[in-house]
Amino acid sequence: MNGTLSNQNRRSPGRTLLLSSLIGLFLITALLVIVALFGTKDQFDRAKEMLPILVGLITAVLAAAMAFYFPKKE
Secondary structure (H helix, E strand, O other), rough: OOHHHHHHHHHHHHHHHHHHHHHHHHHHHHHHHHHHOOOOHHHHHHHHHHHHHHHHHHHHHHHHHHHHOOOOOO
């Protein structure tokens, strides 16, 4: 029982990080759509310029979370 409890505690931060990065990516996409619908062309162009930076950051966090959450088979 102690082995399963420690294994669950070890995976919990990875699951949280994975879900939070996926939610972040979804929110960035939703904000870009909102700016596209209700903002000016200049605001949309500025948002598009920031998009690669934000996606690059979230992708790195997502890759780290997946590496932590899905352990290698021994």
